[in-house]
Each structure stands twice: as C-alpha cells, then as structure tokens.
Amino acid sequence: DSGVTQTPKHLITATGQRVTLRCSPRSGDLSVYWYQQSLDQGLQFLIQYYNGEERAKGNILERFSAQQFPDLHSELNLSSLELGDSALYFCASSVETYNEQFFGPGTRLTVL
C-alpha cells in the first residue's frame, strides 16, 4: 500500500458526461501528479500540482482540468467525455517535485 488513495475505483458513464476523480496523497507529500494509462497510448503524464499550484502540464486535453485543495487532495475533472477517454487514471504523489513518485491504485473509467 503506497499511502495514496483514489476514488472511485471504477466509473462507468456515457459520452458527453462529466466526471470527477479524487486523489489523496501520502501524508506529508506536497506534489500530486495525474496520469492516464491506455492500451494504445501507454502511460501519459497529464498534470502536476505542488502545494496547491499548477507546476507542470503534460498531454492534458482542454476538456480536462485539475486542482489541488488546501488539504492537498486533488481532483481531476473530465468533461464532454468521449469513448477514447476510457482508460486507467492514476494519481501519484511525492514529497517534492523531483523525488520518487508513489502511485495510487487508479480509477478505471469506462465511457459507453
């Protein structure tokens, strides 16, 4: 158990809908990262927050957004969902930006 929690574990929704994925980092970790893992694209970095501020952006679509709250938990919002958004979404956390990352168990999103 990495100490990173993610909810929900599974999410099934329809095209065009909006969902929110939640992540709680390990105690003491200030950085939160979001990744998307799909069969065709592999593991893709989406976005990073550090102590509430956006620190780095990867291959995140405009339909997706994230934030990190004062208690350091983070949410990833996915809107206008498409079939291709079906994937595993992982959250990771680290103490500082460039330390090793600890991954949560992931949220499996299925868009029908």
Add this chain to the structure above:
Amino acid sequence: AQSVTQLDSHVSVSEGTPVLLRCNYSSSYSPSLFWYVQHPNKGLQLLLKYTSAATLVKGINGFEAEFKKSETSFHLTKPSAHMSDAAEYFCVVRGQGQNFVFGPGTRLSVLP
C-alpha cells in the same frame, strides 16, 4: 530532452532462470533513473532508483539495476524469476529540473 527506450515489449522466462529487462535513456543532464512494476489491475510500485550514488542499485524483491553512463543504460536484472514477478515493468528517467518520462513498458511472463 529526455527519452526512454525499453528494448523489449515482452520478455518470457522460465521460473528459476535469470531475468534481464533492458532500458536505454537519453537525457541532457545527469539523470535520475527508476524502475516501477505494475501488476495486473494494480498501481505502479517503485522497485528501485538511481540518483548518482552507487551505480549498482538494489531494489525490492531481489531486483537490481546497474547504471552505465557510457552505454546510457539502466538494465533491470534478477538472478532467479518467481511466478509472482509476472507483471509490467517501466523504466523512468528524470533529468535535472525535469519531470518523469516513462518508457513504454516491458511485459514479463514467467513460465512454470
């Protein structure tokens, strides 16, 4: 720019035989290197990391990796494979001041 190449998408070994998973990297700076393992339907778990100390790094579950700067390689090895080692393995590079870059992964199968 940084990049990671995992030379084999799939490696198959017999239980009790050695494991070799190959990783080559490209980085403009002195890199930090990591290996993560992902078991089916699980999050990623840190196996080991290299951060410019000893070039031979020991990790969990009997795995180790050797950093070879001249060959820009960070291959993962284990003397004797166990059935529980069957998983996906990711090599990761992080250059100075950079975010993580994941390789495409190598799927390890262990045959009885």
